[in-house]
Amino acid sequence: MEKYPNGIQSGEVAITGGGNLKCQNVFHTSLLKWSERNSKQVHKSFIQKSLSEMDSRGLTSMAIPGLTTGYLRFPKRAAAKSKCIYIQEYLENHTDTSITDIRFVIHSSDQRTLNAFIAEVKRWRSFINQFVQCRDVFTTQIGNTNVKVKIDKMQDQDVDVIVNSVNSQLKLDKGSLSHTLVSVGGNSLQTECTNKYPNGVQVGQVAVTSGGNLKCKQVYHSCIGDFKNQDKFESKKSIQEMVKTCLETAHTNSMTSIAFPCLGTRYRHYPAKLSAEAMFDGIRDFTANNVSSSVSSVIIVVYGSNCEKIAKAFEAEGNSNASGGQSVVKGTKEFCSKMYQTELYPPKSWTHYSSLKSVKQWKSSKPEDGKYFKLIEIQSTDNVYQAIESLVQDTWESGKVGHGRDAAGLGGHTKLVVKKIERLENIDLWESYGHLRSQLFHKASDIDIFDPLENLPNSKGPIKTSENIQSVLENEIYPEVNEVYLFHGTKVDNFNAVMSKGLDFRMAGDKAMFGTGTYMAESSTKADQYTDPRNNRSTDEKKMILARVCLGKICLLQKAMSNLKKPPCSSCQQVACEHGSGHACDSVVGDGGWIFREFIVYNQFQAYPEYVITYIRQ
Ligand SMILES: [Zn+2]
Structure with a gap:
């Protein structure tokens, strides 16, 4: 009142x-x-x-x-x-x-x-x-499996297997999908569930019944838990695993086609984007491990009140990892054009600034501590940790330790021992890097896909870090713009500045063989030379960075050019010339008679210091 x-x-x-x-x-x-x-x-x-x-x-x-x-x-x-x-x-x-x-x-x-x-x-x-317009939204090929997203009714699917979404008591009258499937398929679905699974199923398990009067041979009644906002990754994994379980069950039963609902999006409160990521990841996992699977067709059926919105999320996810089909093919100018237009998200592996929100969404609310970056320790059991540790070991060249001017004072060790790996999730720096990468996508779509280093005249071959990279790291880098991972050695004192401001070579000041830029290495042996002063080597813990770098159009130089402030022209190798901007290079690779090759970018944001590797020499 x-x-x-x-x-x-x-x-x-x-x-x-x-x-x-x-x-x-x-x-x-x-x-x-x-x-x-x-x-x-x-x-x-x-x-x-x-x-x-x-x-x-x-x-x-x-x-x-x-x-x-x-x-x-x-x-x-x-x-x-x-x-x-x-x-x-x-x-x-x-x-x-x-x-x-x-x-x-x-x-x-x-x-x-x-x-x-x-x-x-x-x-x-x-x-x-x-007024629900049934239509095909998107089709793609993952491995040998055709994956289609469509707006349609689950009960109408003409496939071998329909996946249902159920509670753990297997009470099929609860939940609209169960209810609909029983009303079309008949009570035998419920009877079979009750007889075969008198105690219901656990979260993460599947109950298998025949299809009754449905067009399918089998129904997989899948049980997943509610979405937990405080544990997005566990939640996501539960859907991913469920998709794998269903596909494996279908494969075991020699089924060829399977229709899924958008798992979790209705009653389990999963954001559509997360469900889409998890489902596609599950399909990818399965196809990667079952090259000759019986399952040749996977259909994801979108239905219900939010179907257009959900379909859009699934289409975007399918597209972002498209490898063929009707969608834009990776490695083409069309793909680059699409990437140029795509809104920037954090990488999928990030856990604090997760890929559930776009960079703009993340930046529109101020973090509690006022800082737009976090250093996240990666567990040694994590496959990202193992992939990075392997990269350190596989690019290590013990025969080159102590050789060359920059290696002065070294020579007493034969290997590096990784102690800790952290990931820098700096949303500000990522945005700047993403902006630059986006411009390179535009350049590639405008002119042509950039040649990889090994295709350039006089090149000594592929970049070692790229040759040895494992798929968990490779999944999200784009060879179209020569995006690669490279090592960078930095002294421990510089470290906090790198975390907040990135690899700012303007602060370094000292001139080197290819002028003023950020120097990077394809070998951990080379990066190790720069993690402490040449005149004061120690056995303390050191830090090197594994940076994501967009090399774009590479200028291969066989002779030093110590006055460079930007990459020279690709046609005449001059810095000031009459050639248009299409001829300009984006990076320099020093590939002459040196002990190691040098990789240099001249823009502060062309390299993102993503992983911090703490190690000792032994
Ligand atoms: Zn020129």
Whole structure:
């Protein structure tokens, strides 16, 4: 009462807390009698204002009484119909609404009003179904398996296996997909579940039954847990594993085609993007390990109220890892053009600034500590850790230790022992790097895919870090723009500056063979030379960086050019010439008669210091 001392106008909404009720808020209104002028407009205004108030508060569910059908004397059918229409109009115009659940609560003694509402809701439901446009959204090829995303009805799929989503008690009357499959497939689905799995299933398990009257041979009733926001990666993994389990079961049973729903997106509250990532990762894992699988066709079926939005998320995920099919093929100018237009996300392996949000979304809210970067320690059991440690060992050249001017003071050790690996998740630096990479994608789409180093005249062959890289690191780098991982040795004192500001060579000052830039190495032996001063070597822990670098168009130089401040022209190898910007190189590789090759970029943001490797010499 204190909030509204003068009461409210008809059709206005007064909002209070829920008091001892189970709800968060109570919306109060005052409506007009059917016979009064404007009674319908007032009714409409109240419904739409209520929905809009819910959205502005992020509320999801509402219980609404019959309203108007009592002493306001609205005709019952008209009251029910107009409510449905007002709600429908609102939802159609607010596709990003937070509302997922609207309940009409009618007293069971008022049979006529109840019937009117039941009839309207039924009509409404058939109206919605009728307007779901079944269509193929996206097709791609993963390994030997054709993967298709489509908007359609699960129960209509003409495949060997339909994947259902169930609770662990295997009660198929719960959940709309189960319910629909049983209503088409028949009660044998439930009977078989109960007989074969009297104790239900655990989360992560699958119950296998025949297809009953469905077109499929088998139904896999899959049980996954709720999405946990505080443990996104565990949540994601549960879907990924479920997809693998279903595919493996299908393979074991010699099934050739399988249809999945978008796992977790309806009742388990998974964000569509996460479900999409997890499902595609699961399919990739399976196809990588089962090259000659019986499963040649996987269909992901999108249905229900948010289907366009969900389909979009699955299409984007499928595209981002497309290797063929109807989608844009990697390694082409079209692919580069697409990458140029794609919004920047953090890499999928990042855990603090995860790839669930775009860089812009991350940066639109200020972090609690005011810093846009975090150093995340990687567990030694993690396959990223193992891949990086292997890269250190596989590019190590013990025969070259202590050779050359920059190796002065070294020679007493034969190997490096990795002690710790951390990942720098610096969203600011990543944005700058991503921006530069995006420009290189544009250049590649405009002119041509850049030649890899081994294709350039006089090259001594592929980059060692690229030759030895494992797929867990390789998955997210783009050879189209010559994106590679390279080592960079830096002294421990410089370390904090690198973490916050990146590899800022402008601070280094000393000139070297190819001028002023960031120097990187394909061998851990070379990077190791720069992690402590030449005149003061020690046995302390050292740090080297494994940086992600976009080499773009490479200028291969066989002779030193110590005055360089940018890469020279590719056509004439001059710094100042008449050739257009298309001839400009983006990086220099010193590939002459030296002990090691040198890799140099002249833009501070062309290298991103992604991994920090702490090690000792032995
Ligand atoms: Zn030129």
